Amino acid sequence: MLQKPSIPKGTRDFLPADVARRSYVIDIIKTQFERFGFLPIETPAMEKSTTLQGKYGEEGDRLMFNILNSGEKVKKADVDALTKNNLGLFTKSISEKALRYDLTVPFARFVVQHQNELMFPFKRYQVQSVWRADRPQRGRFQEFTQCDADVVGAVSPVLEAECIQLFDAVFSELHLKDATIRINHRGILSGITTYLGAPKRIVDFTVTLDKIDKIGASGVFDELRKKGFGDDSLSKLYPLLELSGAIDVQLDTLESILTDQPVALEGIAHLRDVLRFLSPLHVSKLAFDLTLARGLNYYTGIIFEIVPPKDVAMGSIGAGGRYDDLTALFGLKDMHGLGISFGLDRLCMVLEELDLFPKTVQQSVNIVVLHFGDTFLQDLVPHIAKWRKAGLRVLTYPTSHKLKKQMQFANQSGAPWALFYGEQEKKEGFLAIKNMANGTTEKIKIDAFAASKFIS
Amino acid sequence: MLQKPSIPKGTRDFLPADVARRSYVIDIIKTQFERFGFLPIETPAMEKSTTLQGKYGEEGDRLMFNILNSGEKVKKADVDALTKNNLGLFTKSISEKALRYDLTVPFARFVVQHQNELMFPFKRYQVQSVWRADRPQRGRFQEFTQCDADVVGAVSPVLEAECIQLFDAVFSELHLKDATIRINHRGILSGITTYLGAPKRIVDFTVTLDKIDKIGASGVFDELRKKGFGDDSLSKLYPLLELSGAIDVQLDTLESILTDQPVALEGIAHLRDVLRFLSPLHVSKLAFDLTLARGLNYYTGIIFEIVPPKDVAMGSIGAGGRYDDLTALFGLKDMHGLGISFGLDRLCMVLEELDLFPKTVQQSVNIVVLHFGDTFLQDLVPHIAKWRKAGLRVLTYPTSHKLKKQMQFANQSGAPWALFYGEQEKKEGFLAIKNMANGTTEKIKIDAFAASKFIS
Numbered sequence: 001m002l003q004k005p006s007i008p009k010g011t012r013d014f015l016p017a018d019v020a021r022r023s024y025v026i027d028i029i030k031t032q033f034e035r036f037g038f039l040p041i042e043t044p045a046m047e048k049s050t051t052l053q054g055k056y057g058e059e060g061d062r063l064m065f066n067i068l069n070s071g072e073k074v075k076k077a078d079v080d081a082l083t084k085n086n087l088g089l090f091t092k093s094i095s096e097k098a099l100r101y102d103l104t105v106p107f108a109r110f111v112v113q114h115q116n117e118l119m120f121p122f123k124r125y126q127v128q129s130v131w132r133a134d135r136p137q138r139g140r141f142q143e144f145t146q147c148d149a150d151v152v153g154a155v156s157p158v159l160e161a162e163c164i165q166l167f168d169a170v171f172s173e174l175h176l177k178d179a180t181i182r183i184n185h186r187g188i189l190s191g192i193t194t195y196l197g198a199p200k201r202i203v204d205f206t207v208t209l210d211k212i213d214k215i216g217a218s219g220v221f222d223e224l225r226k227k228g229f230g231d232d233s234l235s236k237l238y239p240l241l242e243l244s245g246a247i248d249v250q251l252d253t254l255e256s257i258l259t260d261q262p263v264a265l266e267g268i269a270h271l272r273d274v275l276r277f278l279s280p281l282h283v284s285k286l287a288f289d290l291t292l293a294r295g296l297n298y299y300t301g302i303i304f305e306i307v308p309p310k311d312v313a314m315g316s317i318g319a320g321g322r323y324d325d326l327t328a329l330f331g332l333k334d335m336h337g338l339g340i341s342f343g344l345d346r347l348c349m350v351l352e353e354l355d356l357f358p359k360t361v362q363q364s365v366n367i368v369v370l371h372f373g374d375t376f377l378q379d380l381v382p383h384i385a386k387w388r389k390a391g392l393r394v395l396t397y398p399t400s401h402k403l404k405k406q407m408q409f410a411n412q413s414g415a416p417w418a419l420f421y422g423e424q425e426k427k428e429g430f431l432a433i434k435n436m437a438n439g440t441t442e443k444i445k446i447d448a449f450a451a452s453k454f455i456s
Numbered sequence: 457m458l459q460k461p462s463i464p465k466g467t468r469d470f471l472p473a474d475v476a477r478r479s480y481v482i483d484i485i486k487t488q489f490e491r492f493g494f495l496p497i498e499t500p501a502m503e504k505s506t507t508l509q510g511k512y513g514e515e516g517d518r519l520m521f522n523i524l525n526s527g528e529k530v531k532k533a534d535v536d537a538l539t540k541n542n543l544g545l546f547t548k549s550i551s552e553k554a555l556r557y558d559l560t561v562p563f564a565r566f567v568v569q570h571q572n573e574l575m576f577p578f579k580r581y582q583v584q585s586v587w588r589a590d591r592p593q594r595g596r597f598q599e600f601t602q603c604d605a606d607v608v609g610a611v612s613p614v615l616e617a618e619c620i621q622l623f624d625a626v627f628s629e630l631h632l633k634d635a636t637i638r639i640n641h642r643g644i645l646s647g648i649t650t651y652l653g654a655p656k657r658i659v660d661f662t663v664t665l666d667k668i669d670k671i672g673a674s675g676v677f678d679e680l681r682k683k684g685f686g687d688d689s690l691s692k693l694y695p696l697l698e699l700s701g702a703i704d705v706q707l708d709t710l711e712s713i714l715t716d717q718p719v720a721l722e723g724i725a726h727l728r729d730v731l732r733f734l735s736p737l738h739v740s741k742l743a744f745d746l747t748l749a750r751g752l753n754y755y756t757g758i759i760f761e762i763v764p765p766k767d768v769a770m771g772s773i774g775a776g777g778r779y780d781d782l783t784a785l786f787g788l789k790d791m792h793g794l795g796i797s798f799g800l801d802r803l804c805m806v807l808e809e810l811d812l813f814p815k816t817v818q819q820s821v822n823i824v825v826l827h828f829g830d831t832f833l834q835d836l837v838p839h840i841a842k843w844r845k846a847g848l849r850v851l852t853y854p855t856s857h858k859l860k861k862q863m864q865f866a867n868q869s870g871a872p873w874a875l876f877y878g879e880q881e882k883k884e885g886f887l888a889i890k891n892m893a894n895g896t897t898e899k900i901k902i903d904a905f906a907a908s909k910f911i912s
């Protein structure tokens with residue numbers, strides 16, 4: 001008995017309607033990337049393990065999909081390491097490659113490897129799959145698509161301002177009006193930690209702060225207290241969490257509180273520089289968020305995070321930030337970088353949930369040519385070839401099934417038109433073309449059939 | 457000391473110019489697929505090993521990239537099997553998934569799995585990467601892209617004729633005029649084998665016959681003699697290899713020789729049915745090739761193979777055929793199929809070699825905005841936003857480097873225009889726009905700058 005076929009957990013098949021929706025989003029993102037001067041690159045699905053290992057922390061190493069060495073090479077399996085439960089060493093003995101875990105580390109590797117072929121500042125975008133052996137759940141897959149744009153080799157508030165404009169442009173094109181672009185700056189978080197009297201505990205502090213959406217301010221205070229932050233620190237933190245009003249106002253308040261923290265003041269000044277480039281524009285959903293603390297193991301300056309509208313239960317749908325030393329991992333120093341990323345899969349789920357996919361997105365054929373016998377179809381061959389050349393998507397029904405069955409097919413195909421050409425039509429030299437939406441039929445002389453009229 | 461970063465052998469990075477060329481070809485192929493009524497699907501990069509194993513013969517199993525089970529699961533490694541050199545069993549104990557080896561088997565799995573969501577005849581196309589642990593060489597990679605179109609659930613010469621038209625349309629759009637579409641039919645090969653008195657040796661016979669391009673007719677005779685084919689057989693074969701003239705003429709001759717071989721006659725009749733649909737068209741490079749014998753472990757009817765123009769040393773750049781029982785592997789019988797495939801990577805190499813990529817393919821920005829200081833750029837921000845919204849690809853140089861350096865950048869970027877807006881221009885309320893091709897500069901009022909004029 002054959003098993004019912006299936007695919008690995010956390011992976012997906014995409015049917016034509018799915019591909020159409022995903023392409024719609026990808027096309028919008030790519031178009032905007034290009035309008036902001038980013039150029040496309042692609043990297044291999046498989047990277048050398050040495051390129052990826054150790055770049056994503058312990059969790060990343062654990063969740064990476066390793067490729068088994070081929071053929072005879074698996075004979076080199078380090079059974080001793082297996083026996084001693086040293087799974088890392090065992091894995092290393094039988095695997096030298098792993099699947100791409102994100103697009104950022106391969107990009108850093110790419111920049112170093114191709115530095116003499118590139119022009120800096122280099123702006124690249126990349127839309128490719130990544131793989132993580134994570135436990136699948138809503139919005140989290142083992143294979144998913146990232147859409148990244150990064151610029152390396154320059155530092156300028158212009159670039160940060162353009163990232164924000166780019167987020168805004170993509171969401172505007174997707175009619176996703178209520179997505180919020182949150183910004184923060186590592187310098188500000190660093191300055192606050194010092195201000196609270198715990199200069200070396202930025203990670204400890206921000207890990208808790210980042211939970212404020214889930215556990216509230218009181219939860220944050222409780223957790224920090226448990227972590228050993230004293231009442232003195234916590235009373236200093238309190239007013240910071242009360243910031244409100246326009247971004248400018250918030251930054252002013254922050255500046256007045258952190259007046260003795262130069263690193264924070266630099267961060268604030270930098271955000272002001274960025275905002276200056278945005279002031280003539282209307283970026284409606286830009287918000288300063290002091291509690292935003294993602295990616296602090298690599299972000300060194302501004303931090304971005306995009307959250308969907310409040311009524312959609314979904315994590316971030318985009319993120320980014322400045323990182324100043326990524327390529328140093330591969331031996332190239334002082335290559336400043338700034339990047340943003342869209343999560344295609346979650347973005348599609350949000351658009352789906354909010355019913356924001358245009359009705360016209362569904363890919364389909366323009367016209368189904370019904371089959372009244374091979375000889376009639378043969379008459380049409382040169383015409384159909386012409387229509388296709390003119391851009392019409394023509395599906396010829398391949399066999400002389402009963403008309404009812406053929407019409408059912410035409411209906412389900414979603415084609416707006418069905419073409420009849422049988423004995424009657426041949427005698428009269430006409431095509432009969434049925435409008436599938438309203439059921440009306442019009443007759444057109446074969447040679448007068450203008451394909452363009454029927455291209456929806 | 458850090459190692460110079462690199463990627464696994466047989467894989468490639470694609471720089472912007474490479475991606476642009478590949479996208480050019482992919483877009484043409486996809487457009488033609490859609491005009492012939494095929495709809496896109498996508499399947500996961502990773503399939504369950506049970507789906508792929510045993511579907512590609514021994515070689516396929518050997519060249520498949522297996523994914524190591526994650527985390528604690530590798531503890532289940534069957535060390536005993538390893539000791540006994542049973543590498544297959546050992547692999548099975550630590551790996552349950554493998555990378556896609558082609559697009560056909562995943563498609564068969566897809567059709568069976570989603571049969572209730574699909575409408576038959578189902579025409580799908582798929583453009584995705586596949587992975588094979590093959591020894592890398594010119595035109596052969598470990599990661600490469602296939603572009604497949606298949607129709608399942610119908611049998612009709614219309615479909616075969618459309619496959620040939622589709623090949624022709626793609627090559628015509630690519631200006632690859634001299635690619636030859638070779639066709640043959642399994643029934644003809646089968647009939648010939650019987651005619652030669654060796655009805656059960658079709659594979660043995662065709663493996664040798666297929667080498668005729670390399671070893672010539674005399675080489676074929678030598679090899680067949682070694683394989684035990686007698687003089688009687690070989691003298692019967694001789695006239696078959698002498699076929700020449702138009703396809704119709706060749707089929708007539710063949711028919712007169714194989715008059716007692718019903719399977720061959722059926723094949724000939726089928727090819728004639730197909731040709732009847734093509735006769736009103738001008739498919740210039742269609743050739744009947746009796747020695748074409750690829751994929752005989754799955755093709756059951758017509759066989760296609762595309763070879764590049766003679767002066768390009770490259771194997772086939774496209775292939776296909778009818779297979780009548782592929783989904784039976786997954787428990788769904790009587791689902792007839794017909795498919796064609798383009799090898800993107802080889803196709804790109806052929807176009808490169810023949811210099812057939814249009815000059816306009818190179819992706820680039822339309823205009824580089826030079827940087828004369830943040831305040832000047834800030835003035836331009838709302839204008840640049842408008843131009844981008846209108847479709848212009850604008851790259852703003854992010855820092856006030858020396859003008860010479862900025863102009864070098866603009867030059868190398870390939871942008872046709874560079875925009876100057878500094879003290880002088882601000883005073884006069886103009887933009888100065890330099891045509892990078894001829895070096896001339898024109899002045900335009902900021903508000904009168906019509907983005908569309910500068911979209912190349």
